Amino acid sequence: MQQSYTIRELAKEFGITARTMRHYEQIGLLAPGRRGQSRIYSAADRTRLRLILRGKRLGLGLEESRAIIAMYDPDHGNEQQLLRLVERIREQRAALRERLRDLQAMLAELDAVEAGCLASLAQPRAVPASTSIARRRANR
Amino acid sequence: MQQSYTIRELAKEFGITARTMRHYEQIGLLAPGRRGQSRIYSAADRTRLRLILRGKRLGLGLEESRAIIAMYDPDHGNEQQLLRLVERIREQRAALRERLRDLQAMLAELDAVEAGCLASLAQPRAVPASTSIARRRANR
DNA sequence: TTGCTCCTCACGTCACGTGAGGTGGC
């Protein structure tokens, strides 16, 4: 089947710019083929891009994503390296779990802020300044 | 009561650097008082900082946070602005839910990668490249 | 030829990081 993509196709699919993809190539995160001067991306390139963007959504830097993607690669030879890999995976997982808790807390906060807004809208004059969202939440 | 804070106290409380707080002041997001040359932060300053940082966690830029904080202010809180705020909250919440799924997927993958590593360690020759996660996930 | 997408520099931007060098009060 040999599925391949242009830079514009992948950029559109993932909602990023072509410049972003060229940037990832410049720092060695992607390595698409060429047809003349134009880049052609394989299904494997597309997968790597997807992993990079997921890392970004999670707030990882590009170098952190590079490290995590490297973990997915099984050609990581010897026993010592594998053991170090397992250790790094455990560290990453602990950090990600913390983010998970942050996220869940934030979703709950947004629910509360929205409810406050809707209450304000329902009774515009019943909400004096001293009970504004900023003030009500000021004491933690 | 007149509660006040030093730059270091607030930085430590929120897990940011003093430089970050000076930066927010430079662009007019914070306006602490002074005692001599040192900055002194009021409870209101602390609240603003908390709102800025929450915006950051939600992926907003500083100018976006500035706009939203202005909306929290009851003096600017007309009905149209509140409705826009509710809309933005709903958008952000959808994005956060996506992140939540990302995180859970990544945690699950790391579990699988770790299991693969441990299996490799137990039986070094039993894990061919064709079963790597990157390859298995290549088709979506 | 027009219109489209592709390309390579290369400077700009946003949100800080990171010293360098100095002040002030317990």
Next chain:
DNA sequence: TTGCTCCTCACGTCACGTGAGGTGGC
């Protein structure tokens, strides 16, 4: 005096954005 935190420049960094100017094929 030592040690601490505070300060102000000011250049560096990361992840791109944004033109400028040019190529290639339907």
